[in-house]
Amino acid sequence: MEANGNLASNNSPRILIVDDEEAFLVTTAEHFVGLGYEVHSAREREEAVALINHFEYALVITDLALTHIGLAGFDVLKEIAEHHLRPKVVVLTGHYEPKVETEARRQGVDVFLRKPQRLTDLASVAASLLSCSGPGMA
């Protein structure tokens, strides 16, 4: 098992990015690594849930549409909700309907964003969320 807590060994906040679009995932992960975060990434629900069960994250950024059918991202939100040390959660999705946003917020999502977003804006949202969640955050 890796180090416990939602900080990496170098005290960088550990974040998880979940999206099935490889290009988006790689670009976003690289951007956050460049800002000093420890970044894990997952392309599918089962991968994300396994990671959430093994690591503590300060922040999870997830899409909701992780497969061609349905909104598997809600399963990720459900898993997060069951954790004692719940990370901050940003939903970033192209699948927008008011009822989807309402349901996501009901499941404890802190920020709901529509794609596309500029990486600098997404990083600002992350920094803002983490600045009010404890010591050592960005």
Add this chain to the structure above:
Amino acid sequence: MNAPLLTAILGPGGLRTRFQPVFEIDDRGQRVYSLECLTRGPEGTLFEEADLLFDYVRRKQAESLVDRECIATALRTYAQFGINIRLGINVHASSLGRDADLATFLLTAAERFAIPATSLMVEVVEHAPAWNQPQFLRNLAALRRAGVCIALDDVGLGRSNYQMILDCLPDVFKLDAYLVHGAHADPARMAVVECLLNLARRLDARVVAEGVDNEMDLGALRDIGMTMFQGNLFCPALSFSAVVMHLQTQQRANLQLLGK
């Protein structure tokens, strides 16, 4: 289904096997009883670690696919060295319950690599709550008929419980490291271990203590009559060639101690 990680796991080089010996210690000395195959995921990824790898695999309900790949990888590696040490292969109970041909697959693969079934020990592991018990029992019976030894892995933890002991009637109980770590200083742990040791004796089974990492736990376990141990105190999980080298070095050191 879009599952790039599963594709990587099942692809060339996606799974690697490490081997850790189980030692038998008694008045006559120390001998290798078996080698357990321990699977690692794709190198350089977070899923290299077995707990995380198999958590993902179980969530994908791909235990059977991955178990088959682990079996093939382990047998292929083992066969290259031509060494006659009992080989312990982990197989999910859910795979034995879902995959009607799993016993046949294992026995056929062993035959292809010229490995006698009597040199194999299937170590049943389980984390899933539900599986097909009749199918599971048919696969176990087929393995037993062929001469494969049956062990129950991680006894005392999760699904490796009394129900599973009764279903499997294992030849070998492998006590989970959770029961073993710190046992020397914990009367409650020792009580549980002793209870399982007595149960195994009643069922004519042998017992291995997993996760033996220090002399104090080893001493306490030997004091209650345990004779089989696995853990970093003896040898960490290594590649097959490294394990063989480790064992040869150990054997030479033992011979020197005996003045031979």
